[in-house]
Amino acid sequence: VGKELCLGMDFGTSGARYALIDKQGTIHAQGKREYPLYMREETMDWVRSWKTTLFLLLKDVPAHLRSLIKSISIDGTSATTLIIDSNTGEPLWKPLLYNESFPDALPIVKSIAPSTHTADWLLWLLHGKLGVSDYNNALKVGYDPELESYPPWLLSQPYSRLLPSVRAPGTSIDYLKEEIRMQFGFPKDCVVCTGTTDSVAAFLAARATEPGKAVTSLGSTLAIKLLSTSRIEDARFGVYSHRLHDKWLVGGASNTGGAVLRQIFTDEELEELSKKIDPMEASPLDYYPLQAVGERFPEADPMMAPRLHPRPESDVEYLHGILESIARIEAKAYKLLKDLGATPVQEVFTAGGGSKNEKWMKIRERVLGLPVSRATQTEAAYGAALLALRGVQQNL
Ligand code: ADP
Numbered sequence: 001v002g003k004e005l006c007l008g009m010d011f012g013t014s015g016a017r018y019a020l021i022d023k024q025g026t027i028h029a030q031g032k033r034e035y036p037l038y039m040r041e042e043t044m045d046w047v048r049s050w051k052t053t054l055f056l057l058l059k060d061v062p063a064h065l066r067s068l069i070k071s072i073s074i075d076g077t078s079a080t081t082l083i084i085d086s087n088t089g090e091p092l093w094k095p096l097l098y099n100e101s102f103p104d105a106l107p108i109v110k111s112i113a114p115s116t117h118t119a120d121w122l123l124w125l126l127h128g129k130l131g132v133s134d135y136n137n138a139l140k141v142g143y144d145p146e147l148e149s150y151p152p153w154l155l156s157q158p159y160s161r162l163l164p165s166v167r168a169p170g171t172s173i174d175y176l177k178e179e180i181r182m183q184f185g186f187p188k189d190c191v192v193c194t195g196t197t198d199s200v201a202a203f204l205a206a207r208a209t210e211p212g213k214a215v216t217s218l219g220s221t222l223a224i225k226l227l228s229t230s231r232i233e234d235a236r237f238g239v240y241s242h243r244l245h246d247k248w249l250v251g252g253a254s255n256t257g258g259a260v261l262r263q264i265f266t267d268e269e270l271e272e273l274s275k276k277i278d279p280m281e282a283s284p285l286d287y288y289p290l291q292a293v294g295e296r297f298p299e300a301d302p303m304m305a306p307r308l309h310p311r312p313e314s315d316v317e318y319l320h321g322i323l324e325s326i327a328r329i330e331a332k333a334y335k336l337l338k339d340l341g342a343t344p345v346q347e348v349f350t351a352g353g354g355s356k357n358e359k360w361m362k363i364r365e366r367v368l369g370l371p372v373s374r375a376t377q378t379e380a381a382y383g384a385a386l387l388a389l390r391g392v393q394q395n396l
Pocket of ligand 1 (some may be wrong): 218220221257258261267270271274354355356
């Protein structure tokens with residue numbers, strides 16, 4: 001009796017990763033590739049770079065495990081789009097990256113050619129069926145995951161026939177193309193499944209599957225994601241929801257976070273100073289740590305100034321005050337989601353560089369009044385592998 005494995009791949013901003021898991025979620029192999037630098041007419045040829053990386057990752061998966069892979073899924077940065085030829089699937093233009101604004105010439109191209117997301121396009125390379133997406137990637141195209149359709153204004157456009165057909169993330173699309181299967185030694189019944197965006201995949205990795213479970217990401221900024229039975233949208237705070245099967249993933253991001261800590265302390269200092277903090281004691285210092293002017297969530301105030309004064313003599317007290325203040329912002333963020341109608345938070349998993357700070361975790365437990373722990377898995381590739389697993393389990 002052979003094991004059955006599922007492959008997830010994450011195409012992030014700086015590189016791509018893969019994770020290979022079994023039905024229990026145990027990792028059997030994982031790896032990473034930086035994007036190769038291919039230039040074309042003095043700009044980065046992302047399409048070629050992604051495509052090369054996809055096949056490098058397939059080759060990186062140990063050969064003896066490839067024959068056990070039953071399904072594959074991919075996540076990618078959500079707002080990165082590609083304009084492709086509706087007959088051949090080949091890109092007609094360089095991709096619009098998640099952080100780029102729309103060039104003037106493109107609306108014309110857009111009116112004749114379909115757009116697709118990185119994850120969709122890479123999955124297409126594997127299964128060969130054009131025009132399939134998932135409702136997380138399609139959200140920014142205008143797809144309404146609640147009504148399960150595009151809005152009427154979009155459907156009445158001349159190019160509406162080019163809009164991708166949308167499925168739930170982790171739905172099997174088709175079998176892996178024969179030539180790829182033969183080349184890499186994947187089994188005949190290996191299916192390719194719809195993916196999701198990188199941030200949804202990272203949430204899935206934490207396996208917070210019940211409403212009320214949340215993930216706080218303490219990276220350069222502070223981002224929270226909460227699984228809710230109701231959908232919340234509020235443009236003032238930049239709060240919106242992704243659909244996740246029968247639930248909603250509500251999210252918001254504050255400008256506070258680790259970047260401010262790094263401006264004041266080195267990572268080594270953070271570790272040393274943290275050791276001396278008594279997390280059971282509330283710090284009276286009240287800051288609003290920001291790198292620059294302006295906050296969006298949980299307070300919408302583009303003019304908000306960073307507040308990091310007065311600075312006490314003791315660096316331990318200073319750091320305690322900053323960590324405690326960020327924890328209060330986190331608590332306020334969860335409170336705001338509740339006030340907007342989301343399922344109240346019950347338990348918080350933590351991801352990102354700040355998650356290794358045990359003292360901060362204790363401070364946050366006290367301030368939030370909730371169990372807080374470090375997420376076991378935080379890699380988006382692991383979340384994509386869980387979607388691949390979902391895809392085979394629904395096939396059975
Ligand atoms: P990014 O959002 O850039 O991917 P990471 O998840 O890599 O961020 O986290 C980096 C952040 O973690 C840095 O801004 C740093 O201040 C913070 N960090 C690193 N070590 C600690 C620590 N011991 N305690 C708190 N924060 C830390």
